[in-house]
Amino acid sequence: MNKDIEIEFSEKAEIFKALAHPTRLFIIHAVKDKIMLVKELTKLVGIDISTMSKHLDILKRHKIIEGKRNKNFIYYRLAIPCVLDFMSCAMKVISKK
């Protein structure tokens, strides 16, 4: 792989890495039709809130979700609904419902 190709595929891989964690996939499904708070998500998943915050940060940095502040609450929502399309496509084909 030459340098350009190398960079191209590394960037693409970054996106898959951002999605490659059960908690982060759960978050995507949770915020797909309902704006949610960090605390709510944390409770649903059952992990430390600092861990949740870091997962949210990863998704945010890749522009997969968006956070909006109101008072001192931060509401998260799905930024690119298309993510759901290719996720369900992937799952159907690879046969995990």
Added chain:
Amino acid sequence: MNKDIEIEFSEKAEIFKALAHPTRLFIIHAVKDKIMLVKELTKLVGIDISTMSKHLDILKRHKIIEGKRNKNFIYYRLAIPCVLDFMSCAMKVISKK
């Protein structure tokens, strides 16, 4: 997350993990319209052949590619072309060409 949900999202995450590496994405593109040998792929990417073999194994285990033996060569090809669709969709939307 209860146990079932946990398992569901872990399984889904496994697929994204399988795709979350530049070399493995490169392999998918390389075999999408041309059946290829391990050695050929190794040369193209420029890594140790044992490393390549392990990457191929990961894709194989997730049924993303298929290997067929002829003599003592193993030819790899893309098993689920749909992977390309959702990859290009993902990339377009997330704005990495």
Added chain:
DNA sequence: ATTCTATTTGGTGATTTTGCCAATCATAAT
């Protein structure tokens, strides 16, 4: 049977990712 080529497997150190705790920051309420 031995040798040769293609590929896989085992092992190990290096790097990355993950998750918790503690500390900090941001905003609101008193």
Added chain:
DNA sequence: ATTATGATTGGCAAAATCACCAAATAGAAT
């Protein structure tokens, strides 16, 4: 100004991933 609540950040240990080397396997050819 102090306190309280929601969220993020820094640090560290545990776990997972990665890449190389060396050794093993599979099959073909001699």
